[in-house]
Amino acid sequence: MKTTKWMWAAATATMLAAPMSALAQGELVVYCTVQEEWCRPMVAAFEKATGIKVLMTRKSSGEFYAQIKAEAANPKGDIWWGGTGDPHLQAAEEGLTDPYVSPRLSELQDWAVRQARAAQFRTVGIYAGALGYSYNEPELKKRKLPEPKCWSDLAKPIYKDEVQVANPNSSGTSYTMLATMVQIMGEDKAFDFLKAMHKNVNQYTKSGAAPARAAATGETLVGITFQHDAVVQAVNGAPVKIVSPCEGTGYEIGSMSIIKGAKNLENARKWYDWALSAEAQAIGSQAKVSYQVPSNKAAPVPAQAPKLSQIKLIPYDFVKYGSSAERKRLLSKWDAEVSTAPK
Numbered sequence: 001m002k003t004t005k006w007m008w009a010a011a012t013a014t015m016l017a018a019p020m021s022a023l024a025q026g027e028l029v030v031y032c033t034v035q036e037e038w039c040r041p042m043v044a045a046f047e048k049a050t051g052i053k054v055l056m057t058r059k060s061s062g063e064f065y066a067q068i069k070a071e072a073a074n075p076k077g078d079i080w081w082g083g084t085g086d087p088h089l090q091a092a093e094e095g096l097t098d099p100y101v102s103p104r105l106s107e108l109q110d111w112a113v114r115q116a117r118a119a120q121f122r123t124v125g126i127y128a129g130a131l132g133y134s135y136n137e138p139e140l141k142k143r144k145l146p147e148p149k150c151w152s153d154l155a156k157p158i159y160k161d162e163v164q165v166a167n168p169n170s171s172g173t174s175y176t177m178l179a180t181m182v183q184i185m186g187e188d189k190a191f192d193f194l195k196a197m198h199k200n201v202n203q204y205t206k207s208g209a210a211p212a213r214a215a216a217t218g219e220t221l222v223g224i225t226f227q228h229d230a231v232v233q234a235v236n237g238a239p240v241k242i243v244s245p246c247e248g249t250g251y252e253i254g255s256m257s258i259i260k261g262a263k264n265l266e267n268a269r270k271w272y273d274w275a276l277s278a279e280a281q282a283i284g285s286q287a288k289v290s291y292q293v294p295s296n297k298a299a300p301v302p303a304q305a306p307k308l309s310q311i312k313l314i315p316y317d318f319v320k321y322g323s324s325a326e327r328k329r330l331l332s333k334w335d336a337e338v339s340t341a342p343k
Contacts, residue, residue, distance in 0.1 A: 028267040029076065030056045031064045033083030033172070034254070035209060035232070037289040042081075045283055046274060052267050060207050061087045061172030068096050068259055078262040079271050084172030084208075085115055085125065086179070088255035089322030092122035097257040100269060104276040104296070112295035115253045118319050125253040126275060127292035130311045131176055132249055134215045134230035134240040135222045148222060150246040151181070155196035162221035163200040164211040167339075169331055172252070173208025173226055178330055179321040180250030183314055194338045204339070216240055226252060227306040228291040235288060235304055248312040254292060 032039035036058050043054045061083030091097050099121040112125030166174035181190035211223030212230045216238030230242045258268045281299035284290020291305040
């Protein structure tokens, strides 16, 4: 009797496990770092194209980097799609992501391929975008303030409590700003600038795109973001002006990585290849939420996208500022000298 019960229990467990295993083979867990409004149509299009069920979570680059590191012993995600390249490069350096050479690599822009090679193919570039800021034009006139044209303007006392920017610990956008300032000004002068601008910051947000939305609604006068995030607001009718700072500016190579130990590895590779296609890279602009320059040469560039050739871009050192040691050092210094500085 005991043997019969044991056999029945074992058979039941097998029957229950079988469909769960089959279901797992048809799933994919995506960590998405672009806007929610872009994540959703990407997921829907992939599910329709492949029949694979996608479980998607949206967070900022810094948050997902920390989460992937914390989950390294038991990964919960399969693929990390979007967000600034610096934390992707750091994750690659730390062995948190898997190498993969997509057959679509030859279809990509040179800067996307360079990103892949720098990471020994543990990440790849999927879009590019320039850093900058936007300001609310009616609010500027209302306050009778001069138009800010340079990074240095944002540290002037006349803009006290008028600037919003993300926290570089959680936001890849803001870490790019931190690294950009160091490369433009030199480290000592960059931190002097950041401490002076700190007096004008009304909020350090978690998300890098949030300050663009705040400037659009008049919650803040100036929002420091990637320019394409401000374009989203302008296209939707917000009275904002987008600025490419006079000193020059850094830029991002938005990236994609397969998480080491992914439980749905084959499906992660299917997403990887699909997301590098021209068709997939057109989805964001079709949804009117993406105005970056896509990495696939055949993907259409939105007419409203900032023209990178017309912006004074610095020779941003992705390898140095995407390294684990440099990122940790700069963030620790920002925490110690800027975030806690008196206002």
